[in-house]
Amino acid sequence: MEVIIKRSNKRKKTIQARMVGGRMEVLAPSYISDAALQDHIARLQARLVKSDVPRNDDHLQARASHLNKKYFHGVLKWSSITYSTRQEHRRGSCNYTTKTIRISNRLVGLPQWVEDYVIVHELAHLIEPNHGKRFKALVRKYPLAERAIGYLMAAEAMKPST
Ligand SMILES: [Zn+2]
Numbered sequence: 001m002e003v004i005i006k007r008s009n010k011r012k013k014t015i016q017a018r019m020v021g022g023r024m025e026v027l028a029p030s031y032i033s034d035a036a037l038q039d040h041i042a043r044l045q046a047r048l049v050k051s052d053v054p055r056n057d058d059h060l061q062a063r064a065s066h067l068n069k070k071y072f073h074g075v076l077k078w079s080s081i082t083y084s085t086r087q088e089h090r091r092g093s094c095n096y097t098t099k100t101i102r103i104s105n106r107l108v109g110l111p112q113w114v115e116d117y118v119i120v121h122e123l124a125h126l127i128e129p130n131h132g133k134r135f136k137a138l139v140r141k142y143p144l145a146e147r148a149i150g151y152l153m154a155a156e157a158m159k160p161s162t
Contacts, residue, residue, distance in 0.1 A: 002022075002023040002024070003023070003024045003025075003026060003041055003045075004020075004023055004024070004025050004026065005026045005028060005037065005041075006025060006026065006027050006028070007028050007029070007030045008027065008028075008029065008030060009029075009030045011027060011028065011029040011030070012029055013029070014029075015027065015028045015029070015032065015037070015040050015044075016028075017041075017044040024041075024044070024045065026040075026041055026044070028040075043111040043113075046111070047111065055083075055108040055115075056083070057081070057082045057083060060081045060082065060083065060103055060119070061081055063112075063115070063116060063119055064078070064081045064101070064119050064123060067116060067119055067120050067123060067142070068123060071120060071123075071141040071142055072123060072127075072138075072141075076123055076126050076127070077099065077126070078094075078099045078100070078101055078123075078126060079098060079099045079100050080099075080100050080101065081100075081101040081102075081103065081119075081122075082100075082101075082102060082103070083102070083103055083104070083105040083108070084102035084103065084104055084105060085105050086102070086104075089102055089103075089104050090104060090156075091103075091104050091107065091118045091121070091152065092104055092107075092118045092119070092121065092122045093122065094122040094123075094125035094126060094129075096125060096126070096129040099126060101119075101122045101123070101125075101126075102122075103115070103118060103119065103122065104118075110151075110152075110155065111151075113144050113148065114148045114151050114152060114155075116142065116144075116148075117139075117142055117144060117145055117148030117149070117152075118148075118152075120139060120141075120142040120145070121139055124138040124139050
């Protein structure tokens with residue numbers, strides 16, 4: 001896929017991509033480094049290719065089962081995992097007692113590997129309710145955890161404040 005990058009000093013908030021005549025046009029703020037942009041482009045391309053994957057509660061259940069097998073030996077059990085529209089769940093929440101997991105529906109537009117990190121984070125709360133050492137060790141089993149945290153912080157910082 002041919003990619004054309006357009007940088008703008010005026011653009012402050014987000015990176016956008018659109019398909020123009022079979023080519024991908026990427027609009028980016030000028031302060032974002034080439035390396036960071038390449039990362040974004042790779043993910044945007046993957047998203048354009050796989051944009052038909054529905055992000056619904058079935059999708060969440062399937063991702064959680066996959067991540068449970070891959071990083072927790074399949075031992076975790078939860079009663080439900082669903083998208084939440086509640087604003088106080090910035091990324092997600094896990095009720096340690098009822099074993100219900102909610103994932104913010106604002107993550108729907110983010111790359112799957114970032115959403116996977118949030119799911120791993122909430123799955124880890126099934127074992128460890130706090131964010132202590134034990135919790136961090138669990139989350140770090142997901143190899144992209146640090147990158148996903150950085151990605152989320154950047155994405156949240158770039159959101160319009162309205
Ligand atoms: Zn947490």
